[in-house]
Amino acid sequence: MLHIINKSPLTSVSLNSCVNTAAGGDILLIEDAVYAATKGNAAEAVLQAAMGRFKVYVLMPDLEARGLGDRLMAGVNAVDYGGFVDLTSNNKSCQSWL
Amino acid sequence: MSSIEVGGKSYETDEEGYLVNLAEWDMEVANYIAQTENISMTEQHWEVVNFLREYFEEYQIAPAVRVLTKAIGKKLGAEKGTSEYLYGLFPYGPGKQACKIAGLPKPTGCI
């Protein structure tokens, strides 16, 4: 299953709710959620801990827009819009943690 | 959307006649817009128009008249950094008219 998050981890509980609730699968960080995948962010540990159960992806155009393309933390996979489409089609269902 | 035609080329504009696409701007369309504003472009006019385009390139905003006046004074000399000088070139407002000719959006802070 694909889990999509679009809120900053330091503003919203979306990321926490997702990793605490979901059984596993793929997590895709888009829009303001891409901050969760940057080195030194206070939410780094949450994402690190989730990596055992989830495969984590980040939408690169959103990360680059925010000037943080060079701060991607290890273990997170970068995707473009094409990769976003592949993730949605390769998973049987999708939950957006709005 | 409206548009203007100059020399066989079409330029998209908003309802007030400002170019929608900055990249489409060229000297032909600048001269044409100037004409519609009853301005015949001189070297002094171009100096201001080019300054505005450079300012926009750098900061992504069209400066307010007060800011433009100050910045022109710094760049082109104190005698040109006055409202008298700029209004002399662009009688209906250096912000509005010069920005329109330069292909920029209406200045931020221009109410």
Place this chain on the structure above:
Amino acid sequence: MSDAKKFMFVNRKAPYGTIYALESLEVVLITAAFDQDVSLAFLDDGVYQLKKGQQTKGIETKNFSPAYRALEDYDVEKLYVEKEAMEARGLTEEDFLVDVTVLSRAEMGALMDEQDVVLSF
């Protein structure tokens, strides 16, 4: 200008995900014409607004960050960043595209308290 009021714009949202950052910047540029004592405060995710190197081509959105560098021309020179917020996001002063004053949360609160008008974004 003894009658100048102290205005503070409080920015707490990241750019692009929502419209707050851009709206705030536009209001700042417009009101700069009124010759008041203006401060910009960047708290929480608002500190991300000033990050260097924003490249928005990929999301087909206007990159408005260069305009922060024009604030000086508008005589808006008091920019404050909350230290705790900056650090929680792995950022340092070198990451910002303009010169800022870094204040602790407590100092920021005190500065906020001194204002005549506070506008929140």
